Amino acid sequence: MKLYRLLTADDDAAFCRKVTEALNEGWRLHGSPAYAFDAARGVMRCAQAVVKDKPGVYDPARPLREQ
Structure with a gap:
């Protein structure tokens, strides 16, 4: 299956951490x-x-994120 997520947040370090976490969970930009x-x-x-x-x-x- 193909999964798609759109990560959103204020432009701050928390957004960068959210994207980094997704990348480390196997998601690709x-x-x-x-x-x-x-x-x-x-x-x-x-x-x-x-x-x-x-x-x-x-x-x-x-x-x-659990799939």
Whole structure:
């Protein structure tokens, strides 16, 4: 099966840790990161897509990071 996740967070060290954790769990970067200004909160937000190939069948009831 092919799995896809979009990681999002404020543009800070926590976002980098989230992406690093996903990479260490076997996810691969997919495309470039995206940035947008959250005017309501006054902060930059980041997004990075990650993908993973795994044997088995996708189970929508289970969180993606557990598949």
